[in-house]
Amino acid sequence: MREQMKRAIVLVAGAALALAAAGSVRAADTTVTISQGVDADTLNPLATTITPTFNVVQHVYERLADFGTRPGDYEPKLAVSWKRINPTTEEYKLRRGVTFSNGDPFTSADVKFTVDWIKNPANNSKQTPYVRDIDRVETPDPYTVHFISKTPLAIPPGLQNPLFIVDAKYFQARGNAYVAEHPVGTGPYVLHEWKRDDQTSFDVNPKWWGGHPKIDHVVFKPIPEAGARVAALRTGATDLITNVPPQYQIQLVGGQNTKLASTRSLRQLFIAFNTLQPGPQQNKLVRQAINYAVDVPAIVKNVVGGRGYEISSPIPPNYFGYDASVPGYKHDLAKAKALLVKAGYPDGKGLALTLNAPIGRYNRDREIAEAIAGQLQAAGIATTVRAQEWVSYSDQLNRRALTPMYELGWNQPSADADGVITALFTTTAPLSCYSNPEIDKLTDAARGELDVVKRKALYRQIATILHEEAPWVVMFEYEDLYGTSKRLHWQPRGDENIRAYEMSLT
Numbered sequence: 001m002r003e004q005m006k007r008a009i010v011l012v013a014g015a016a017l018a019l020a021a022a023g024s025v026r027a028a029d030t031t032v033t034i035s036q037g038v039d040a041d042t043l044n045p046l047a048t049t050i051t052p053t054f055n056v057v058q059h060v061y062e063r064l065a066d067f068g069t070r071p072g073d074y075e076p077k078l079a080v081s082w083k084r085i086n087p088t089t090e091e092y093k094l095r096r097g098v099t100f101s102n103g104d105p106f107t108s109a110d111v112k113f114t115v116d117w118i119k120n121p122a123n124n125s126k127q128t129p130y131v132r133d134i135d136r137v138e139t140p141d142p143y144t145v146h147f148i149s150k151t152p153l154a155i156p157p158g159l160q161n162p163l164f165i166v167d168a169k170y171f172q173a174r175g176n177a178y179v180a181e182h183p184v185g186t187g188p189y190v191l192h193e194w195k196r197d198d199q200t201s202f203d204v205n206p207k208w209w210g211g212h213p214k215i216d217h218v219v220f221k222p223i224p225e226a227g228a229r230v231a232a233l234r235t236g237a238t239d240l241i242t243n244v245p246p247q248y249q250i251q252l253v254g255g256q257n258t259k260l261a262s263t264r265s266l267r268q269l270f271i272a273f274n275t276l277q278p279g280p281q282q283n284k285l286v287r288q289a290i291n292y293a294v295d296v297p298a299i300v301k302n303v304v305g306g307r308g309y310e311i312s313s314p315i316p317p318n319y320f321g322y323d324a325s326v327p328g329y330k331h332d333l334a335k336a337k338a339l340l341v342k343a344g345y346p347d348g349k350g351l352a353l354t355l356n357a358p359i360g361r362y363n364r365d366r367e368i369a370e371a372i373a374g375q376l377q378a379a380g381i382a383t384t385v386r387a388q389e390w391v392s393y394s395d396q397l398n399r400r401a402l403t404p405m406y407e408l409g410w411n412q413p414s415a416d417a418d419g420v421i422t423a424l425f426t427t428t429a430p431l432s433c434y435s436n437p438e439i440d441k442l443t444d445a446a447r448g449e450l451d452v453v454k455r456k457a458l459y460r461q462i463a464t465i466l467h468e469e470a471p472w473v474v475m476f477e478y479e480d481l482y483g484t485s486k487r488l489h490w491q492p493r494g495d496e497n498i499r500a501y502e503m504s505l506t
Helices: 015-020 052-058 108-119 168-174 225-235 245-251 284-293 298-304 333-342 365-378 389-399 416-425 437-448 452-469
Strands: 031-035 066-067 074-078 079-086 089-094 134-141 144-149 189-195 201-205 217-220 258-273 309-312 354-358 382-389 406-413 471-487
Touching: 031 225, 031 333, 079 189, 079 298, 079 389, 089 108, 108 134, 108 144, 108 452, 225 471, 245 258, 245 471, 284 333, 284 471, 298 309, 298 365, 298 471, 309 333, 354 365, 354 389, 365 382, 365 406, 389 437, 406 416, 416 437, 416 452, 437 452
Parallel strands: 031 217, 354 382, 354 406
Antiparallel strands: 066 074, 079 089, 089 144, 134 144, 189 201, 201 217, 258 406, 258 471, 309 471
16 A cells, blocks of 8 residues: 555746756756655645754745744744734745746735635644734735734734745645645755655755755655654764664764764643543543653653753743743652542543554654553553554544543644644634633633733743643653754754755765
8 A cells, every 4th residue: 555655746837947947057066865764754845844844945935034043033034024003913035036837926815825825724734833824915915915803812823833835826726735735935955756755855956046055956765763763863874863762872972973962942742632632531530641651751760861841831931921830740759549549430440541652753653652651550540552653643633532541742843832722722722622711711811911911920820820720731842853964964952843955964
């Protein structure tokens, strides 16, 4: 079946021909191969929220403004400037002279189409929380865009989760299914070939407004198994690998042609309870007991080799909205067992749960789930780990079908509490498996609160309620580990963005 899924998707006009036509001559072509644990789930940048997919598609598509090197900072891309012109209107001035790789001019109509496409329920985009507060987009002229919100917003529309801008004319002419496999953007590269679960390759875009990147060709070659990724790096089959397990660090640091790079990630790993489905996980006492039964410091130390930072709230310390006064759960087996008695499960009798986990998506994801299952067994909770390949796992995640509990990581590049709370705890968010009218109300209030002190206070209220309700087992933020070839010059980012146009080769 997998072999049947693998099919080449070849761009009609190859970048090499376009380069020749443009008369561009370079001394030697440069190619970088990047291996993540999973393949892109689509090449439609408006349909998904998966970071490995964004890493692939951002080589073709661009945003109005993109995340800078520091959380909360933004760099101009397709917009050269932006400002708030009244409490509910954000104005963006667009870059002139930009074309999509097929020759279509980039204008404000493309921005409006992008937002409208995501807002359209028929398209089933997972990015609907990104545009929920945008009432409409106005286009006073081809190079000016107005984002109109329903109420004043603390974070300007278009910056909380900047959208990749698509070619409206191309989208409308070709349709969603075709565009999902044949991307056309304004970015530094054009698609050469996509073979599902095998590799995705790009060639430089000679029409890119930003000039010629130092890397001519980019290949994303997914390798789910960590040991195989390390082997591919050591043999020179790839130049960069993600999620290096701690047991391979010494090999890479001491390797003749390899090195190790690391940074504290904005991604937190957690266990979520699907409270929308019937089962013991709907009982708050059971959720609290599981929180006390999980020993997060032991997992950080023994499973991820100390390469993690324990956190106590869904709003981590390096995010806006964090409040150290909000309590967290500490490992306490006696409390866990006492709560199970109150919940009607003395010694865990009659309580059997499944913990869903992905394979190869996060560093040591399956091993972490297995360690948690062992800790729950110690509290008397019979726990079975159900590990799956990411394609199947993400499909069930998108349908809210992972139950009663599941492992997930979340990375919010803006490092703002809103990107976690709105997307994962509000009732209407596509990925939320939790519903609480009070959280919905407080979240809306926080999104519209312009006073920083008051806004932080609202997030403290939200975090306090979530501690009591325990819809998650909050665990840790990763220290992201990357292996690279010594010939590659690249600096890892806390938001996990991997951009070949920020790389060079010796």
